[in-house]
Amino acid sequence: MRNIIAIFWREYKSYFVSPIAYVVIGVFLILVSNRFIYKFNDFVQMSFMSTAQAVNTQGLIPKFSINDSVIRYVFQNIRNVSLFLLPMITMRLFAEERRVGTLELLLTSPLTILQLILGKFLAAFALFLTMVLPTVSFSFYLFQYGNPDLGPILTSYAGIIFYGIAVISVGLLISSLTENQIIAGALTFGAFLFLWIVGRVGETTVTIWGKLANYLSITAHFEKFAMGIIDSRDVVFYLSLAFIGLFLTYQAIYSLRWR
Amino acid sequence: MIQVSNLSKRYGNFTAVDDISFNLRKGEILGFLGPNGAGKTTTMRIIAGYLSATQGNVKVSGYDIFDQPQKVKSNIGYLPELPPLYHDMRVRDYINFCGKIKGLKRGRERSKRLRYVIERCSLEEVQNLHIHKLSKGYRQRVGLAQALIHNPPILILDEPSAGLDPHQIIGVRQLIRQLAGEHSILLSTHILPEASLTCDRVLIIGRGKILAEDTTEKLTGKLKGSDTVRVFLRGGPEDLLQRIKSLAGVLEVREQKSEGRSKDQLRQFDISYELGKDRRGELSRALVETGAELLELRPQAMTLEEIFIKITSKESA
Numbered sequence: 001m002r003n004i005i006a007i008f009w010r011e012y013k014s015y016f017v018s019p020i021a022y023v024v025i026g027v028f029l030i031l032v033s034n035r036f037i038y039k040f041n042d043f044v045q046m047s048f049m050s051t052a053q054a055v056n057t058q059g060l061i062p063k064f065s066i067n068d069s070v071i072r073y074v075f076q077n078i079r080n081v082s083l084f085l086l087p088m089i090t091m092r093l094f095a096e097e098r099r100v101g102t103l104e105l106l107l108t109s110p111l112t113i114l115q116l117i118l119g120k121f122l123a124a125f126a127l128f129l130t131m132v133l134p135t136v137s138f139s140f141y142l143f144q145y146g147n148p149d150l151g152p153i154l155t156s157y158a159g160i161i162f163y164g165i166a167v168i169s170v171g172l173l174i175s176s177l178t179e180n181q182i183i184a185g186a187l188t189f190g191a192f193l194f195l196w197i198v199g200r201v202g203e204t205t206v207t208i209w210g211k212l213a214n215y216l217s218i219t220a221h222f223e224k225f226a227m228g229i230i231d232s233r234d235v236v237f238y239l240s241l242a243f244i245g246l247f248l249t250y251q252a253i254y255s256l257r258w259r
Numbered sequence: 260m261i262q263v264s265n266l267s268k269r270y271g272n273f274t275a276v277d278d279i280s281f282n283l284r285k286g287e288i289l290g291f292l293g294p295n296g297a298g299k300t301t302t303m304r305i306i307a308g309y310l311s312a313t314q315g316n317v318k319v320s321g322y323d324i325f326d327q328p329q330k331v332k333s334n335i336g337y338l339p340e341l342p343p344l345y346h347d348m349r350v351r352d353y354i355n356f357c358g359k360i361k362g363l364k365r366g367r368e369r370s371k372r373l374r375y376v377i378e379r380c381s382l383e384e385v386q387n388l389h390i391h392k393l394s395k396g397y398r399q400r401v402g403l404a405q406a407l408i409h410n411p412p413i414l415i416l417d418e419p420s421a422g423l424d425p426h427q428i429i430g431v432r433q434l435i436r437q438l439a440g441e442h443s444i445l446l447s448t449h450i451l452p453e454a455s456l457t458c459d460r461v462l463i464i465g466r467g468k469i470l471a472e473d474t475t476e477k478l479t480g481k482l483k484g485s486d487t488v489r490v491f492l493r494g495g496p497e498d499l500l501q502r503i504k505s506l507a508g509v510l511e512v513r514e515q516k517s518e519g520r521s522k523d524q525l526r527q528f529d530i531s532y533e534l535g536k537d538r539r540g541e542l543s544r545a546l547v548e549t550g551a552e553l554l555e556l557r558p559q560a561m562t563l564e565e566i567f568i569k570i571t572s573k574e575s576a
Contacts, residue, residue, distance in 0.1 A: 006359035010345070017347045105343035105405070108307040109360045110333040257311040259270075 003111050007119025008126070011093070015127050020092075024085050025131045035077045036138050039070045044145075066148045072226045075156040078135060079163060079222050082128070083192050086164075089127055090171025091185035093120045094253070098179040103256075113253050117246060121172055128164045132157075152228030159225025162238035166218060167192065169245030176252040192218070260285050260413050260443040261306060266315035268301050268467075275301045277467035278315070283413070288439050290458030291447035292567070298467040299447040300340060303415050306445070307337040320412060333362050336411040336442075340418050342402025346391035350382055353390060354404050361409035376404040380434065396427035403434065407442075414438065416446040420453060432457050451567055463570055470570045487531045487559040488539060495526070495551025506545055508532045525554065 015021040047064050054061045097103040106116055142148045170191060175184045199217025201210065214220055218241070221234040261283035268276040276298040283289050291299045304310040306317055308328050316323060322330040345353055355373055363369040377386055380400040385393060390401060399419065406414055419435065420428040435444060435457055448454055454461050455475045463471040496502070503512045515527040532538045539556060546553050 002364055003360055006356060010348075010356050014345070014347055100343070100346070101339060101341045102343040102345055104304075104309055104337075104339045105357070106360070108309050108332055108335070108337045109357070110329045110362050111360055112329070257309065259310075 003115040004119045004122070007106075007111070007116055008122045011120055011123030012126055015089070015123070020088065021127060021130070024088050024127075025134075028081055028085050028131050029134055031081045032074070032078055032135060033138070036070075036074050036135075039073050040141070043070050066142060066146045067152050067228070071142065071148060071153060071156070074135075074138060075160065075226045076222070078132065078160060079219060082131070082160075082164070083167065083196060083219070084189075085131070086128065086167050086171055087185045087188035087192065089124050090168055090175055091181050091188055092175065093124060093172055094176040094249075095178050095181045095184040098256075099181070107253075107256070113250055117172070117249050117253065121169060121246065124168045124172065125164060128168060129161075132160055132164075149228070152226065155225050155228050155230050158230060159222050159234070162225075162235060163218065163222055166238040166241040166245070169242040169249070170195075173245045173249045173252065176249045195219075260320060261445065262318040263302070263306070264315055264317075266302065266305065266317060267313050268298075268305060268310065269313045274467050276305070276312075279464070279467070279469050280315075281462055281469065281472060283443050283445050285412075285443050286440060287459040288435065288444045288446065288457055290454035290461040291445060291464060292449070292451065292454045292461050293447075293464035294449055297464045299449075299464060300417055302464075303337070303417050303445065303447060304339075307335055307415055308332050309337075333409065334411055335413050335415055336406030336409065337415045338402045338406045338417060338419060340421065342398050342405070344390045344398060344401060344405075347389065349387055349389055350393070350401055351377070351386040353401065354408055357405045358408040363409055372408055372410060376407045379407065380404040381430075396423050396430070399423060399427070399431060400434075403431070407438070412442060414442045414444045414446075416444065418447055418449070420448070420450065428453070463567065465570075486533075486537075487529055488542065489555075489557055489559050490528050490530065490542075490546065490553065491555040492526045492528070492546065493524070493552040493554060495546075495549050499526070499549060499551065500528075502549055503528065503530060503542075503546070506538075506542065508538050508541075526551075529559070 043064065043066060046069075050062050050064075053059075094103070097106065107113075139148075139153055142153075171188045174188045174191060175181075178184050178187070195216060195218040198213045199220040201213045215237070218238075221237050224231045224234055263282070264280045265278050266276055266280070267274065267278050279298075279302065281289075291302070293299050301310065305312045306319065306324065308324055308331060311325075316325065318324070319331040320334045322334070324331045345356075348356070351373070354376060355369065358369045358372060363372060377383060380403055382397070382400060382404060385397055390398065393401065399422075403416070403419065406416070416435070420431050423431060432453065435446065438444065439459075446457070458475065460472070460474050462469055492499070500512055500514055503509060509530060509532050511531040513529045515529070530542065532542075539558070543553055543556055
């Protein structure tokens with residue numbers, strides 16, 4: 001456990017020593033909060049207009065769900081933006097250590113490979129949480145000025161966490177396969193895009209391949225979380241993807257000894 | 260401390276390390292000497308647990324490297340050829356981190372060791388600097404501090420003085436000599452004088468095989484077949500060469516002649532005599548008796564370069 005914490009802290013701190021953490025978190029927050037403000041604004045305008053209309057025409061005052069029209073959208077936005085930014089968090093994890101030679105230090109220390117992988121994984125995951133955490137303030141505004149349902153917000157965050165675990169472990173795997181950060185980054189980005197787009201293919205076909213494609217989509221599994229439903233199938237999907245990612249990373253690092 | 264037996268490492272058809280066996284004894288400095296690509300680094304990496312071997316086994320402090328890798332790793336301090344440094348960390352934080360992952364669990368113990376290695380490797384001045392700002396010599400010492408932090412009984416140093424300036428080389432060499440009492444050291448180098456200066460014993464390795472193993476003095480003796488002294492004289496009779504030759508025990512005499520020598524210039528002779536029989540006393544007396552001024556008489560040790568070339572060329576022939 002101590003070893004995991006040691007690896008974790010070094011890795012997490014190094015994100016903040018280099019500009020990586022600030023750039024990634026900054027870009028993320030600008031993009032996400034920008035969409036939030038627009039959506040929130042739209043929602044307020046739309047509800048005002050239709051309420052005014054209803055008053056004028058003596059009709060019923062319509063009720064809009066802030067959950068459906070703002071919150072769900074914002075979480076999908078968080079999911080999509082982080083898909084683009086996570087490769088930058090994961091690409092260096094092992095690639096950089098291999099290039100600089102510090103992996104030799106880690107592998108000749110009395111650490112197990114599992115401790116090493118978990119420490120690094122947790123560091124990337126913690127940075128991901130650090131990145132997502134400020135978006136909790138959105139809910140503050142929603143509760144202050146509206147009356148949203150808390151449930152879907154919580155399940156969406158749960159979904160974000162599961163999604164992050166799965167995506168980061170895939171990124172970690174790809175980073176362990178090369179010595180070059182840029183190659184790792186590009187491959188990770190490609191893999192994420194594939195796992196995203198493959199869902200689009202699935203939407204339009206009903207064959208077994210279509211269903212499989214739909215099942216493989218890392219984004220599609222998020223939809224139910226955003227609607228307030230925690231489906232064990234989605235949880236199992238994310239966790240098994242994470243497990244496969246970490247397991248293959250273990251194999252990749254272990255096999256370095258045989259080169 | 261380290262027992263290597265029949266160790267081999269193959270990459271496809273290429274054999275990097277070919278069936279080598281040796282021991283590292285307690286408290287000694289064993290030099291691993293060979294040209295680049297001889298298999299030094301590979302062997303060290305296998306012992307340190309970074310690479311696996313194709314064949315053979317290695318025991319470190321009684322633990323087998325394949326069965327109990329964690330135990331072995333905590334007994335070894337390893338400095339790779341390129342010091343494994345995180346350039347964005349401060350020297351102190353880096354060494355502290357290394358202490359943590361090498362099993363120094365208690366904070367107090369770790370800070371004690373930290374203070375000790377920083378002092379030992381003379382890093383006080385730079386301990387709060389970022390590693391990327393350090394010179395090569397300092398980086399090498401930080402690497403050494405990293406290897407020492409958990410007080411391992413065995414140190415494995417891969418070319419510890421590579422790329423340093425002469426001043427720094429002397430510093431690192433002295434540090435290694437000082438460490439030899441408490442630690443058993445396996446160090447590799449392709450710089451021959453370094454091996455003869457720092458090591459108690461040398462292993463000469465070429466193309467993955469051990470070509471010779473002995474103390475530097477004995478290795479020299481074995482290959483020479485005779486002892487040689489070089490003398491510098493002034494004056495003396497013209498037939499000096501013949502006279503020296505007729506002395507008891509002298510096998511061969513050569514005079515190094517230079518063109519246009521004036522009468523009072525130095526004359527240089529290389530005199531070989533039977534191995535192990537020290538004739539310097541008689542020789543000097545005899546030379547003085549001829550009327551020459553004896554200015555210098557010095558035994559010629561065969562340098563490691565010569566040994567090295569002799570051994571490696573014998574191998575390829």
